[in-house]
Amino acid sequence: MSTSNERRAFLKWAVAGIGAAALPFASMAYANDTAPRRAIFVYFPDGMRPENWHAQGTGTNFILPRMTAPLERVRQHCVFLSGVDMLGAGSTHEGGILKLLTGADGRSNDRAVSLDYYLGQTFKTQTVKPHLNLNIVPVWDSAGVTFDFNGLRVAPEANPLSAFESLFGINSNSNFLDQRRLNVISQSLNEINALRNRLGTLEQAKLDTHVESLRELERKLTANTGGCPAWNFNPTGFKVTRTGFWNNPEYRDKHYMGVVSSLQMDVAVHALACDLTRVVTLTWGHSVNESEIPESGSGMTCHGASHSGGEDFIKIKAWYTEQLARLIEQLASVPEGNGTLLDNTLIFVGSDLAHGGWHNHADMPFIIAGGRNAGISGGRSLRYTATPHNKILVSIAQFMGQNINRFGNQDSNPGALPGLIG
Template structure:
């Protein structure tokens, strides 16, 4: 970092051995230099994201009864009450590619494979997988070269590339929603420590390994490696930018502390010491999710990427959520057969996922950027490719759009579309807002209307 604030570029980073920390949006950044990295008027860049939850929803606890700005916060949406004005609930959208179309069972695998592609995946558990390119990767082809990472693929459960996971469908379909091409699923990063290192690594493998080894040996913060650069910059910034930088450094250090804490030796239920998890993945799902959400916020804040996808769990996940008192498997509960008990348990899981997503929205809302917040410059889809898990239907999906899209989205509403409206209509609209010159995507019939 050798530039003065008067010539500070959006691409400026603080450097140290094996470390390169990108800066958040600062007022001191020259508008003329920002033009190449942001929109044509120098405003903050637009980000897109896609967050997937498995096994559908308990729809009575999701869908508002009222449309428009006065929509009611249902039990699941109540978990997002802090951000009521920042979300748009979109009803009636449909994922035709996830339907059987003569292929029989496998709705869970199809729901993930089709969620971002709009394609109908070939039914196979062999090497001859065939899907479509996903909206995140299609958009990255247009704007991915503007950031360090064209896109990020994240989740809480690891991806698989082979095996039979759902009624003859390959595990590649069930555990990957991002596809670079028809035969190229993009594996997810699930380790928050590994993701942190990717975001703040140096320019060479040798430097990165050296810095990581020294940090672990002396328990240093990654910020210690850029202290001199940071001190020089801080001294010349206006007070507003100093505050922004201090908040940003605090967020980085907070994530580091929590990463370290998640790897410490603990006691199991029998009081016997557990060994540290070698992968760096926390044992508790909430802790794992919240760390990953903080990393998502840092990735957006530093403009390391503008496009990412996130899977809470893989398709058909039968994970039990004991930390919230749900001891039965999620997939088994989703086949509720109208059981009131099972539906109540599904609603608890849905609320848990919504709470985790709410953590991300809160983090993005607190980050000031331009004349608003980072969340104001986002378009983040949250939902599932299955509506009711018992019916395995793929129409009237539970879809939520978070953020104001840089002023392009009139949020804080429930918008009901004609049932059967392609979900890909939304994706085509989002692609065009990102600057992708696409005439159609998936099974789109045009851009989705009524968002602005």
């Protein structure tokens, strides 16, 4: 690769080769008041059944039914929400996907940006990967809940090995590669400094912001990322040997669902801990999910089971929430300041539907986890009445430092979700 091409690509390359330690491990060295905020958006398809999902009881005195029972062991980190609706037209799978992270009407002509993409662009000068968008065993490539500023769907990465390589590189222990990337950054900074003298005061101030971001990357590489040494990624030796859609690559194979789930979560947690990104989206499959999950103990697809609503649907939903429990445990195992990575990370869990058989958007299956350093107390069940879910999106944006009180167009009385902080 030529030197000029290297400069154009250095943001992608700058931390390729940075690994992270086997959990538990040390995150970047932050004090509690300086650690960056992170957000993870989790999507589980095809809704739920309220009697088997929503916490029974309010406040700190509640019982988790069978679909959410796997979260019992991490309930101290979770806020279980009921009575929150996704407003607007389109009480369908497709409408739910359009609404979930945009807070828009649910019609395809809304062309609304999703919160995960919006936040990623906000931090794009401070991290190598503005938004880490990952999918677990999709049936088709275009599945996802993320939309750009033009309202166009942003396809997630379904191959965990590709996701790993895009962040950490092929050779995560090469000092030669680290030095090469440092040289590229150094040359880029020299060119920027030469350009600076030809700019006006306002343009210089804007340029200085970008320069500081580059110097931060330079400091991380110079320190060899200290708190993020290599870790044992992919301990099972998962490989992708099949290519092409119809040849069903292993990352699309239902029999690898658990392995791919673990790998994608592992990449996400380590990317956040090493501050390579601050926004992650994890989608398990997609709406109208016609993939079976053999590990769940059900022989039905998630979509099929959502209509029957019986034991199979309970088993499948419990499998999903078991993955969530593991994600929470991973984040909680990473020390950061006087707390953990989870304390500075807010997880938002949602779906495309509320009641899986009724195809409605009232009383959605929403859960919040983490965020303790922002005053979010876990171990609670909060019950609302016909509250627009836009308020959750505003709360997440405010958690991430955005001074807004509206996101989307479906809340006539905008503001954050009351009671979440406390």
